[in-house]
Amino acid sequence: MIELGDVEAAAKRLAGVAHRTPVITSRTLDERVGARVHIKAECFQRGGAFKFRGAYNKISSLDEDALARGVVAYSSGNHGQAVALAAKLLRSRATIVMPEDAPAAKLEATRSYGAEVVLYDRWTESREEIGAALAAERGLALVPPYDDPLVMAGQGTAALELLEDVPDVDVLLVPVSGGGLIAGCSTVAKALLPECHVVGVEPETGNDTQQSLEAGQRVRIDVPHTIADGLQAPEPGALTFEVNQRRVNEIVTVSDEEIVTAMVFLYDRMKLVAEPSGAIGVAALLSGKVGARDGTVGVILSGGNVGAARFAELVGQ
């Protein structure tokens, strides 16, 4: 388990390194939803997504020898970029295991941070095994994408900042994949605002956490096919599930079409760039999946690494 103090310690490590991202509002969104909505815009975070928070918190805790040997991570994109960037800032070296079909912009961005990229086929190979093998062979420290106390605590700083700016959130919406972001954010929310209703949002085809919470144990599903390429973990993490079982009130799901509608709304009306995974909280609101009438809503817009070409494809569909 992690506690508020772990997130507060992460916030101290991240001060002056991570961006304090803006909280953005829209009269039009408020009218549509019938609530006061506050969007934590992690698209403006370093590396374009919240992932930098957890990666930096984890890597900055390594000792000098471990930093000198380097770090390894497996990632569908944003976590890889975040680890590459954090490693560079901390004068370490990153090796990133990425799926062959990851968006070109994410591959390019990861390499541009100076990392070595190792590709794998996500339909037949296990990224966990490849990452573990690289860690063993080269003596690298593994930076897990979510199932790690320091990573979870780092991600929670997004909610800590949001609640500093908006201290009266009734409903908090957080995207869910392996569960690291919502583990950190729900820890903050329940500590500071015990009555806050913490809602996770998953793609319809990738509702492993929803199924797991209903079953009372971790459920593994097939790798989901969804446009939300950051939300394709097939089962919750062991550590994240421990936290989320206690602190998440509800999981709702949205369709790919609802995600595209939210991406277009954010672009047209709020001038915000959201990747599919990042838009999923707003998709849940716009599609009426979450009751928030007359309340104050916080939404983590988790990232903006979609690429103009991919956005054009999605809008044209």
Added chain:
Amino acid sequence: MIELGDVEAAAKRLAGVAHRTPVITSRTLDERVGARVHIKAECFQRGGAFKFRGAYNKISSLDEDALARGVVAYSSGNHGQAVALAAKLLRSRATIVMPEDAPAAKLEATRSYGAEVVLYDRWTESREEIGAALAAERGLALVPPYDDPLVMAGQGTAALELLEDVPDVDVLLVPVSGGGLIAGCSTVAKALLPECHVVGVEPETGNDTQQSLEAGQRVRIDVPHTIADGLQAPEPGALTFEVNQRRVNEIVTVSDEEIVTAMVFLYDRMKLVAEPSGAIGVAALLSGKVGARDGTVGVILSGGNVGAARFAELVGQ
């Protein structure tokens, strides 16, 4: 002529009404350009563009009788939206004359602010004549898009805020259409930083201000065909040209292709939504049209009202 005091007076009227938009930087952009670039993101202004500044400054100066009769404006889009919004906030009524081929998102947004929209054919009809006729028939106050001291002064508040945040700008890049934005901004820049190099940016096909400054008098060209639908004024304004002749150092031009490249860069790397007219300053930088090596550069990103569907079309071309 307008002076710094006019812009400062506008800033007081706009305080608490217009958004103080963020100034955004990017390590990637700085590396590409070889300079420290600061982007004033007017895409986050009310109505999605800088135009609200001038419109509100003008309309808030009308007396009660004039406000009760209402206002009229002719506009390719953003000015119309701005006048509609400012009129609504000031409890007046707006009639907006818009070209039939204006982007659907702009027509819709203008109507959503409660304005009456009157359409015209911009290849055969004169919006000035239609606006003047409506003003005479209905007793409406005309809010000119640029050729007005209060409008120019209002637009200058964008540069005033930028120079408060970044007090050492060596080069200031401003989009140019009728010349109101750059008249206000150059007035501020030359008053506060006499050595600042003020550069206007026009589409290649719409370089009426460039030609006019070279000729020493206003030159009228055919209505330019360009994707920058906010920069299609065929000649400089009489009042704006007076100001810009004295205070603008240089005009550079960019192609539609360079504008799209800049829009994609802003989306992919900075998560900023820019309409074609809004991206033109960054286009001038990325295409190397402006020498800024090792300097501090300010860029007015004038607006973000492009619409996801139109952006997808432009990216797909």
